Amino acid sequence: MPKPSPVFNTASDQPLALSGRWRVDIPKALWPEFEAYIWQHHRGFLLLTNIIAALAFFSYVLADALLIPDMAQASLLLRSVLLLVAMLDIWLVFGRRRRNILLLDQLMPLHDLIATVAWFELLKRSHSPDVPTFLYASLIFIVFANLGVRVSFKGALASSLAISLVIIGNVALMNPHDSKPLLVFSLVYLPVLLFCLFMSWNTTSSVRLAFYASQEEARRKNELSSLNRRLQMLASTDALTQVGNRRAFDLQLEQLWLQMSQHGRPFALLLVDIDFFKPYNDHYGHLAGDHVLAEVASAMVNSLRSGQARAFRYGGEEFAILLQSGRQDELRRIGQRLLQQVAALQVEHHHRPDGPPHLTISVGAALSSLPGLRDATDLLACCDRMLYRAKQQGRNQLQLATDDMVAGRD
Numbered sequence: 001m002p003k004p005s006p007v008f009n010t011a012s013d014q015p016l017a018l019s020g021r022w023r024v025d026i027p028k029a030l031w032p033e034f035e036a037y038i039w040q041h042h043r044g045f046l047l048l049t050n051i052i053a054a055l056a057f058f059s060y061v062l063a064d065a066l067l068i069p070d071m072a073q074a075s076l077l078l079r080s081v082l083l084l085v086a087m088l089d090i091w092l093v094f095g096r097r098r099r100n101i102l103l104l105d106q107l108m109p110l111h112d113l114i115a116t117v118a119w120f121e122l123l124k125r126s127h128s129p130d131v132p133t134f135l136y137a138s139l140i141f142i143v144f145a146n147l148g149v150r151v152s153f154k155g156a157l158a159s160s161l162a163i164s165l166v167i168i169g170n171v172a173l174m175n176p177h178d179s180k181p182l183l184v185f186s187l188v189y190l191p192v193l194l195f196c197l198f199m200s201w202n203t204t205s206s207v208r209l210a211f212y213a214s215q216e217e218a219r220r221k222n223e224l225s226s227l228n229r230r231l232q233m234l235a236s237t238d239a240l241t242q243v244g245n246r247r248a249f250d251l252q253l254e255q256l257w258l259q260m261s262q263h264g265r266p267f268a269l270l271l272v273d274i275d276f277f278k279p280y281n282d283h284y285g286h287l288a289g290d291h292v293l294a295e296v297a298s299a300m301v302n303s304l305r306s307g308q309a310r311a312f313r314y315g316g317e318e319f320a321i322l323l324q325s326g327r328q329d330e331l332r333r334i335g336q337r338l339l340q341q342v343a344a345l346q347v348e349h350h351h352r353p354d355g356p357p358h359l360t361i362s363v364g365a366a367l368s369s370l371p372g373l374r375d376a377t378d379l380l381a382c383c384d385r386m387l388y389r390a391k392q393q394g395r396n397q398l399q400l401a402t403d404d405m406v407a408g409r410d
């Protein structure tokens with residue numbers, strides 16, 4: 001039976017973990033699966049964004065050279081060191097074995113925070129008249145901090161607040177005697193911050209919803225394949241006796257014959273028929289007859305080693321057994337055991353015209369490797385003749401086909 005989904009209410013198909021419109025929670029129990037989902041679907045994206053952001057940060061060395069030329073050398077040095085550190089971190093965090101999803105998600109905001117501090121240090125030391133204008137480039141830091149976030153909105157919020165504190169704090173420090181530049185900067189900065197946070201929230205919620213949808217899809221696939229397995233089982237099983245049905249027998253016989261032709265692996269077939277079943281039905285009733293059919297089938301199945309042979313209901317009160325063995329002595333042993341097992345059931349049958357007062361079977365059997373057999377139908381016909389012979393010669397016995405019998409059949 002497939003496990004019921006822990007997160008979905010199947011009646012409404014809504015994730016139970018959705019607590020209102022604003023939050024999509026991942027319960028603790030689902031976190032490992034969520035991590036695996038992020039690793040599989042977003043690792044590549046997070047890795048690339050980190051690399052691109054690190055390179056973008058380095059490329060600002062050109063802007064520094066133009067706008068704060070007195071800091072050009074320091075900028076080249078600082079940005080080179082930070083680029084190397086970032087690449088090393090990326091390599092460490094994204095290494096195949098270390099699957100720390102939150103660190104993966106927050107690596108860029110962390111680098112971003114350090115880069116913000118470093119860049120403001122350059123600005124504060126520069127005497128360039130372009131510094132007040134260049135200040136506005138710091139908006140890029142809040143954009144980068146939220147651009148790659150996939151897992152935790154709380155993380156994005158915390159890092160955004162820290163970066164904002166650094167930016168606003170530094171702008172205030174750089175204009176200690178005039179509040180207007182800070183006011184103008186804040187008026188430009190705050191809408192960008194809010195928009196970036198909205199983007200982070202939207203992305204993290206969408207990723208969580210996509211995770212729940214993938215869970216649900218996997219659950220439905222499981223359910224469907226177990227239903228399919230059950231249907232297949234039903235389609236190949238005889239309802240009364242629970243052994244394989246005629247359709248399954250025909251398929252397996254053809255398959256075994258094909259295997260023998262391709263790989264030279266011989267097998268054997270036994271046809272089993274209950275003796276004097278008509279008088280049994282007539283005297284004990286059809287229901288008792290049904291019961292006996294099931295009993296005989298189960299006795300035969302119990303006498304066969306699983307994997308070595310499979311029993312089928314061939315039709316009416318006739319059964320077929322396909323044996324994965326090409327040895328005559330084994331075939332004889334198994335045929336005899338079937339006779340004994342059914343006789344041992346001691347099913348009372350006082351209305352048969354011959355000897356024993358209990359139910360018996362007759363068996364006709366043959367190896368697929370007998371010379372003269374051209375196909376599976378020949379093998380079946382050969383077993384049928386052996387069964388007929390067993391009936392003719394007094395029933396309750398096994399008749400095995402031998403080479404000379406098949407050769408002289410026509």
Ligand SMILES: Nc1nc2c(ncn2[C@@H]2O[C@H](COP(=O)(O)OP(=O)(O)OP(=O)(O)O)[C@@H](O)[C@H]2O)c(=O)[nH]1
Pocket residue numbers: 273274275276277278279281285286287288289290293315316317391395
């Ligand atoms: N109860 C029951 N009887 C069945 C079923 N299928 C076939 N039969 C009966 O099996 C009997 C087969 O009888 P026959 O083929 O005449 O042969 P027999 O009486 O067994 O005699 P021999 O085979 O010659 O030993 C018939 O009476 C069928 O009605 C079934 O599903 N349930």
